Amino acid sequence: MPKRKNIVLISTDSAAVLTAKVAKELDVPVTEMITRTFADGEFYHAFPRDIAGCELVIIGNTHDDISHQELIDLITGARYWNALSVNVVIPYLGYSTMERAKPDSGEIPKGITRTRQIFRARPDYVAFLDLHSEAVLHAHAGEIRTRHIWTEQLAAEKIRQMQVDNFVLVSPDYGFSKRVARLAGLLDCPHTAANKDRYDVDKTIVGQLSGAVRGRTAIICDDMIRTGGSMLQTVDRCYQAGAVGVMVMATHLVLAGNARERFLEKGIGCIIGADTYPGTVSDDLLQVYTVAPVIADELKSYFRLQ
Structure with a gap:
């Protein structure tokens, strides 16, 4: 595989500190999203530059509902604006201990269902760190490259x-x-x-x-x-x-x-x-x-x- 270029690194709001550290290790600048909150509580996001044809890297946690939705918004937004590839790193996956439901319990295994929501936003690649269960790696139809990073x-x-x-x-x-x-x-x-x-x-x-x-x-x-x-x-x-x-x-x-x-x-x-x-x-x-x-x-x- 040839060396890839034109990498754009962004993050969700909650992962900004860690993303800055990763950027320093990579010697790649962080591209900060344009964000604001409307009076009714809705969130505005905009890419500050043209990302068409770029290899986009998003670092984001899903530790709460807002961060989970923000990550999905960034992935789908990158698809909308024609990023060449959308690559995601999730340092902490929310609901990761709920990867299966007990028989006849009616439980929703949100570790799986929420990870499927991320996959259905169509990223090309998703990496997770120290997962509670690797079951979430397989919560897609095989079209996404996943990676489990051990620390x-x-x-x-x-x-x-x-x-x-x-x-x-x-x-x-x-x-x-x-x-x-x-x-x-x-x-x-x-x-x-x-x-x-x-x-x-x-x-x-x-x-x-x-x-x-x-x-x-x-x-x-x-x-x-x-x-x-x-x-x-x-x-x-x-x-x-x-x-x-x-x-x-x-x-x-x-x-x-x-x-x-x-x-x-x-x-x-x-x-x-x-x-x-x-x-x-x-x-x-x-x-x-x-x-x-x-x-x-x-x-x-x-x-x-x-």
Whole structure:
């Protein structure tokens, strides 16, 4: 495939900070959309330049309804104004834990249905970061190129920088244990898993944990922290199994409601994560690394820029 040129990089409003970091990695300017809000609450968007014949890259999260619709508007707008290709990177996919419905429940599996809405806007390429489930990759008819970008290398480097001694990685459930095993392989450290069962919306039960954590600092790893319920139960299980300290790590730091306070009350002084969720920055509790390098590397490879 020949090297592609004439790349235009834009973002949804909520992804502007991360997009600026990606632009710096790519040495490509960000093209800022013209936006305003009408008195009745409707949103105005306009491309500030002619995008006909351009390779358009849109970086956008779908963490709330407004951002989800904005991303669809940008994709369909790019088609309307004849972009040569429309390429999307979604650092955080909303509703990603709702990728399937229980039999006879009447539930709407919005992880799938909303991703289908994005695909039906006809992008050429969509990349996701650290998905909860890869089922969403296949929620189209085969005409869209999809990509799942893993960020384990960045997470491993962040843990190395923190110079934690004698640690073990812990998965809060067996479903995530393969991912934790890959990270443990990068760090050359042991790993183990607890047993988690979900019995209601945002409610889980975490079972017993092996003695692999005894005498070590446990780093509990997951793809996201929403309310922190299963993580906090796993903290208790780690201490019961003999851990001398506990840290927490997840790619997507949603931390809804009073999740931060609950972790602090449990004695957790460090949560490691990425800047995929809008507004996530380092502070006294959070140690945040940026995913901009892996997004930039993926785009360089895709557009044959290196």
